Amino acid sequence: KLEQASVQAILKQDTVTLKKLWAPDIMVNAPINKVVTGGQLKMVASGFIKYSSFVLENEQTLVKGDIVIAMGKETVVTLGSNYPEAGKTVHRRYTDIWQKQNGSWIMIARQASNICE
Numbered sequence: 001k002l003e004q005a006s007v008q009a010i011l012k013q014d015t016v017t018l019k020k021l022w023a024p025d026i027m028v029n030a031p032i033n034k035v036v037t038g039g040q041l042k043m044v045a046s047g048f049i050k051y052s053s054f055v056l057e058n059e060q061t062l063v064k065g066d067i068v069i070a071m072g073k074e075t076v077v078t079l080g081s082n083y084p085e086a087g088k089t090v091h092r093r094y095t096d097i098w099q100k101q102n103g104s105w106i107m108i109a110r111q112a113s114n115i116c117e
Contacts, residue, residue, distance in 0.1 A: 002105055007054050015041050022107050029111040053077040066100040091115045
């Protein structure tokens with residue numbers, strides 16, 4: 001449910017919800033071939049991260065105490081004007097890492113890699 005809430009918030013550019021779902025210092029091995037720590041909310045708010053479609057398919061979830069690791073595939077259609085793949089359908093493999101902090105689950109790390117066609 002949390003992953004789908006994150007997807008919907010990204011699609012709506014709902015940074016209020018994303019602030020609740022993502023750690024302020026979330027570390028992302030991003031599909032732009034950079035590791036980004038923090039700043040993702042600004043990237044969503046500015047339109048750099050923007051999709052007309054985002055379908056996330058969880059394949060497996062592992063729960064280890066206060067850590068959850070979710071892996072699968074996702075398909076996005078990008079809209080961000082500065083995004084290298086703007087306007088294209090992009091297929092990716094992803095890993096999301098969630099941690100329970102103060103009674104709530106937040107995403108602390110993410111990896112998303114484009115799949116070569």
